[in-house]
Amino acid sequence: MNSLDPRINRLSEKGQITSEEKKKSLDQLETYEVFLQKREGQPFRHEGIVHAPDEELAWIFAKEQFSRRQTCTGLWIAKTENIMVSELTENEESVYDLYEEKYCGEGNKYAIFHMLKRGKQHVYAGTVLANDESSAISCAKAQFSDEQVFNIWVVKEENLLISSEEDKDMWLTVPEKTFREAYAYKASDKIKEYKKRNA
Amino acid sequence: MNTPAIKELLYKIGDDQLILGHRNSEWTGLGPILEEDIAFCSMAQDKIGQSLAIFSILHELGEPDPDTNAFLRDAKLFKNCQYVEMPIGEFDFSIVRHFLFDNAEAIRFKHLTDSSFIPLANLSKKIKGELKYHTMHANTWIKRLGNGSKESIDRVQKALNDSWTMALGMFEVSPYEAELIQEKIFVGEKVIMQEWYESISATIEGTELSLPDLYSSKPMLGGRQGLHTESLIKLLDEMSEVIRLDPEAEW
Numbered sequence: 001m002n003s004l005d006p007r008i009n010r011l012s013e014k015g016q017i018t019s020e021e022k023k024k025s026l027d028q029l030e031t032y033e034v035f036l037q038k039r040e041g042q043p044f045r046h047e048g049i050v051h052a053p054d055e056e057l058a059w060i061f062a063k064e065q066f067s068r069r070q071t072c073t074g075l076w077i078a079k080t081e082n083i084m085v086s087e088l089t090e091n092e093e094s095v096y097d098l099y100e101e102k103y104c105g106e107g108n109k110y111a112i113f114h115m116l117k118r119g120k121q122h123v124y125a126g127t128v129l130a131n132d133e134s135s136a137i138s139c140a141k142a143q144f145s146d147e148q149v150f151n152i153w154v155v156k157e158e159n160l161l162i163s164s165e166e167d168k169d170m171w172l173t174v175p176e177k178t179f180r181e182a183y184a185y186k187a188s189d190k191i192k193e194y195k196k197r198n199a
Numbered sequence: 200m201n202t203p204a205i206k207e208l209l210y211k212i213g214d215d216q217l218i219l220g221h222r223n224s225e226w227t228g229l230g231p232i233l234e235e236d237i238a239f240c241s242m243a244q245d246k247i248g249q250s251l252a253i254f255s256i257l258h259e260l261g262e263p264d265p266d267t268n269a270f271l272r273d274a275k276l277f278k279n280c281q282y283v284e285m286p287i288g289e290f291d292f293s294i295v296r297h298f299l300f301d302n303a304e305a306i307r308f309k310h311l312t313d314s315s316f317i318p319l320a321n322l323s324k325k326i327k328g329e330l331k332y333h334t335m336h337a338n339t340w341i342k343r344l345g346n347g348s349k350e351s352i353d354r355v356q357k358a359l360n361d362s363w364t365m366a367l368g369m370f371e372v373s374p375y376e377a378e379l380i381q382e383k384i385f386v387g388e389k390v391i392m393q394e395w396y397e398s399i400s401a402t403i404e405g406t407e408l409s410l411p412d413l414y415s416s417k418p419m420l421g422g423r424q425g426l427h428t429e430s431l432i433k434l435l436d437e438m439s440e441v442i443r444l445d446p447e448a449e450w
Contacts, residue, residue: 029232050234057343060336061234064241169328177248180241190449 032058102138110136204375213253214279220246345406367418
């Protein structure tokens, strides 16, 4: 068959082996999860993820990534792989329904984060003492399960990089930095004026 | 109040911040990774914000308004050290400059919290947290790169060596130095330089890097007296492009 369309002509051609090679690993950094406290007394909330080569730089990046424009009083970092994620439940079912309640008071410290609405960010509920992540959820059930929870994240506290009390001054001037906000430049007013002048 | 001495002090601080802030902002969109791009440019913005605060104090002392002062002043009247006007080079040079400059800046402002010139003391207290983050950012990077691959260690070491005489120019003394010290306005460059060397040594000690000796080389001086390189002229031309086109423009 001879067609004017070269793609048709190529249909009968057989593929040839040129070489086989391994898929190359991607040039990516590790990811770290970022939790923010916006105001004193409010719970820490999952805010997003940063790429970084290590935990310390992750904290440094997260600070500007997520708190350069809004009030903030604290920042926690956890390496993504150090977060244990529970089942995700739907409708009326709470993820705590899947676990037995356990009262415990010894072991390691585990921070518990709740997803209170599907699609919403995880919010810090509190810390429990337990021997592993799974039993941490059982212990948390005894302490923090009055609300319906769709998903739980558990992080061993030694794997959380927590901003120190005296570093809170790093955010003191943020509310004054209106030059970071588009509204401060009144761009839409200026465009309106310009249009009016040139109408 | 020793106004000439205070003005001279404010100009050198404000000009350093304005010029380095502008230089570092040139990394916008070009940072090595997105997260660093945002952090580095955000700190550049902080620097320009801090220079605005300094120029506002100068304005209250009778100098031109901050915009005119920043954008329409002749290069000969700029008191920044020459180090900050140098082009950004590659990231190794820029991150080393950020490390050397911001550590000095944080120490300078730490001492200024005790200044007898109250507006400057108040500003220094206010921006303490901002400066803390800036040095933390710089030190964390140097620690990381200084313990990284052979390439990262070699490149940071080279940038340190190349920067050294320029960096020492940050501590060029003022003609009013003795009065500033005596009237407890400013502790003086000698003290700042000594503490700076101790501070950066503490970070460098935790790495494979080494610092040149403090007195091994002659500092690059002149910036504080208005002597500048071609780089500053080009930078000021670029910075004032809009205001020269339309002096009434608001932005």
